[in-house]
Amino acid sequence: MNKNNLSERDICSKFISPALDKSGWDLQWQVREEFPITNGRIIVRGKLHTRAKNKRADYVLFYKSNIPIAVIEAKDNRHSVGDGMQQALLYADMLQVPFVFSSNGDAFLFHNKLAKEGNLETELGLDQFPSPETLWNLWKEAQGFNTSQEEIVTQDYYSDGSNKTPRYYQILAINKTIEAIAKGQKRLLLVMATGTGKTYTAFQIIWRLWKSKTKKRILFLADRNILVDQTMTNDFKPFGSAMTKIQKRQANKSYEIYLSLYQAVTGNEEEQNIYKQFSPDFFDLIVVDECHRGSAAEDSNWRAILEYFSSATQIGLTATPKETKDVSNIHYFGEPVYTYSLRQGIEDGFLAPYKVIRIDLDKDLSGWRPEKGMLDRYGNEIEDKVYKQNDFDKKIILDKRTELVAAKISEFLKSNDRFQKTIVFCENIDHAERMRQALANENSDLVKQNSKYVMRITGDSEEGKEELDNFIFPESKYPVIATTSKLMTTGVDAQTCKLIVLDQNIQSMTEFKQIIGRGTRIHEDFDKYYFTIMDFKRATELFADPDFDGDPVMIYEPNPGEPVTPPETFEDDAEEGSPGTAEGFSGLDENEKNSGEPKSGEDETFPGGDPRRSKVLKYYVDSVEVRVASERVQYFDANGKLVTESLKDYTRKTVTKEYSTLDEFRKHWNATERKHAILEELSNQGVFLEALAEDVGKDVDPFDLICHVVWDKRPLTRKERAERVKKTNYFEKYGEAARKVLDALLEKYADSGVVQIEETQILTINPFPQFGTPMEIIQEFGGIQKYNEAITSLENALYLETA
Known part of the structure; x- marks a missing residue:
């Protein structure tokens, strides 16, 4: 051999x-x-x-x-x-x-x-x-590893008999966690970007520890009812009858796998703290979902649960560890045993990339100052000061600004797909309601067909919250646009969300990451491969912050002499209730309403009361014009940075990386038997010739298009190239029947391009059947090898020279 x-x-x-x-x-x-x-x-x-x-x-x-x-x-x-x-x-x-x-x-x-x-x-x-x-x-x-540790780490995954196996990063996350526990580590932090399968990873960790009898009684804690229910019916389903959900006042100790809301086991009164009905050593393992939320703070009611079961091994799961001077996941759980970042997920193709449309409004950039004695629409004299971007929709409302934002959102949807799921993040509930109204007016034709086309989904709106599941469910057509403030920042598995609008001042990196995570899931069945971020308040500048996708770093500063008391309502829970208050996703039960966690402040519709009857905290102005000052599109590049780059710029950079000169590209093009191979490779690198051709002319040959865009050469149309060949003596060496075929191929090239004439299937369509069957036509050239040589020769003649 x-x-x-x-x-x-x-x-x-x-x-x-x-x-x-x-x-x-x-x-x-x-x-x-x-x-x-x-x-x-x-x-x-x-x-x-x-x-x-x-x-x-x-x-x-x-x-x-x-x-x-x-x-x-x-x-x-x-x-x-x-x-x-x-x-x-x-x-x-x-x-x-x-x-x-x-x-x-x-x-x-x-x-x-x-x-x-x-x-x-x-x-x-x-x-x-x-x-x-x-x-x-x-x-x-x-x-x-000793013998007992080896038994733990070699326990098999759960398998349902299918070929489904964890992805490579999930394998690493599972194995590193199991290995750390086998070596005796009691507190572990697992950081995985939204959409990368944290719950499935947690299930496999729990399954292997449970099956190896390393951990016999396990508690999975979450702060959203829907998260617990989805976990039980989906990833955790194989636990079957060994699993239960802790309900209010229930402390059944005959199960092995327990799932619970924090709110279901805690309360303001001692008798409401159901978790104390279990002995402190009852659980061997506690897994804390979204651990950056309520349990991150030392004086949180929810942290008390973890401290009560301190003998248990505890695993914190999050996409966004909370690290401030007052609150720290790392201080409690330790350095992450494994981190899989958003950037890596996008690079690997498991998460959807994004493009950013950055829109700056003139009043946001320059600020606005009222004329002396100017009144708002309720007759209140507006305080004389310069109002800046951070003031808009909080201290002062410019109605025409809201209308302009709604118009730009609608313009984007109308030019793409008016039924792509969209989340608009607003400053507060009042802003979300006004945005809903403005979007309804901009899309009145679709709202007339179904009033749920645009809905406000906020913590105070029962009607909105009832539609959240429909917004999330890919098969549900309505609602299409959701205006919100904080409610949809986390815990919303919006698989088909293609547009995220930021009209909110975002200072928290944790909150920013959570919001971006609403769009990162890929759903190929619904043509969801990427998403767009439309930014009106420069929030996407946080992408440039080294902390955006870097490893979490602990900056917690405990002061033994003067303990820090962090606020119970954290930055990512503000305004619409902290975890467990009346904002639950699937309808709040009494456990959630009586969480013991403080609710947010005053009514956001009119903070401090109706401005027409009390001290004015917001001014409503309907007479000030607002215009777009600048607009640009940015893409996520190979190095994980947002760059402002046109399709032409990207094409130029990509092609010259492979072919440094025009001569080098021309030689490679002419030497390649099938031009389709070159075009396919460029397409795989994101060089979209159809989109480029819209700028130059649709009948331009791909070769000319690339030479024009990359090296500024004047392009020839396909028809011009075909006519040049006809004027030569190229056909003379062939018989009459073969010449007719080649002449028809030239016409096909002029109509549809070089790729089509490289495929023998073209011989099955008009006008070729009048020359005979494909086999008869090929025999006119002396067989398939000679026919292919004729096609190569024809292509060489087409590209013999360039303008």
Whole structure:
């Protein structure tokens, strides 16, 4: 057998897999071929998107089916044994595995990350591949696991018999948590971006600890009724009859898996603290969902639950750890055992990227000062001062500003899809109601068809809260637009939300991350691959803050002499009630209403009362014009930064990265038999030629389009290129029948481009059937090889020169 003639897959099936089988690896459970690591980043430009190529390892080897321990990168035999090592090391770093192999079918190059200095890489024969026990013992020794710890970390995942397995970052999060608990760590923090499957990850952690009998009674705490109910019916369903939800006044101790609202087990009165009906050592494990919320503060009623069960291992889950001078997740739970960030999720293609439309309004930039003695629409004299952006919709209302924002939102929807789910974040409930009215007026045609087209979903509106599930549910058409303040900041799994509007001054990084998280889920069935952020109050400047997607850093400053008393209503809970007050997502039960957590301040509709009857805290002005000062679109680039970049700029940068000069590009274009391959590769990198062609002319050849945009060459239309070929003696070497076919192909090229004439299927459509069947036509050229040579020759003639 000549190995040089074998493909890479042949090398895998004939040499690498047999070597693994011979050394004791179970090819069904322990060996995963073509293991997908990432999904391929989604690249967005304009209204178009594409996916970059995903990262996929040729082999990932698992010990006991749940612990990735080795990566193998295969190459065909025309490569050396070690040619795949650098690629394998990249994958190994992502999977954080210690053993790395490369092979071309002759031998293995073994890179041992655990090896002592000087013995890092060695070559092994095909019959020398290490057994699972050999690699596991090396890894176990490096980790320092004893026998009981080994039993914990090797417990299998839950499997329903399908091929569904955790994603690579979920595997890391689960295994690192299990390993830390096996080594005796009592407080753990797990940081995973919204939309990356925190609850599923938590389930697998709990399942493995429960099945190994490491933890026998487990409590899962959340602060939203809907979060508990969804968890029980979805991810936690396999626990079955071993699981219960703690209801008001219930303390049934016959279950093993307990789920509860904080509000269900706490209250203002001692007898309402149901959790004390359990002994302090009843639970072995407590998992705290959204731990950045109520339990983050030391003097919170909810923190008392964690302190009461202090003997239990406690895991905090959050996308956004809260780290201020007064409140700290890290101070309580410790440094994160694992972090999977929004930026990494977007880079891997598991989260939706975003583009930002930044709209600055003239009064926001320059401020506004009333004329002396000016009255608002209720007859109140407006205080003489310069009102700035932070004052609008709080201290002073400019009606025409609200109307302009609503008009720009509606303009965007009308130019894209008027039924894409949209959340508008406003300053307060009053602002959210006025925005609802303005949007209803801007979209009166659709509101007439269904009044729920736009709704205010805030903590004080029972009608709005009742529609929240419909807003979230992908199959529900209405509501389409939700105006809100704080209610939808967190805990809202809006899978199909494509537009997030920021008309709110956001100072909290935690709150900002939570709001952005409302759009990060991908839902391919509903064509949701990316989302748009429309920013009216410069909130997206927080993207430039190093803290936006960096590792959380503790800045907590406890003062033993003078204890800090953080406010019970935190910045991400203000104005619409803290967790547990009358803002619950699925209808509040008595447990939620009696949470013991303080409610927010005064009525936001008219803080301090109706301005027409009491001291004026807000002025309502309907006569001041507001205009758009500037508007620009920004994209999320490969380095995780927002850049203001046109499609032309992006195309220029992307193409010149691959082809530094026009001559280099032209040579590559002419040397490539199928031009479609080049165009497809550029498309995969986000170069959308159809969108570019709208600026230049739809009949422009892709080659000319690229040369024009990137190197400023005058473009030729396809018709001009076709006419040039007709004027040459190109056809003379062919017979009459073949010349007619080539002439028709030129016409097809002029109509629809080079990609179409490269496909033999074109011979099945008019006018080609009048020349014979596809097979008869091809025979006129002397067979398929000669026909393909004729197409290549025709393309060479088309691109012989450029303008």
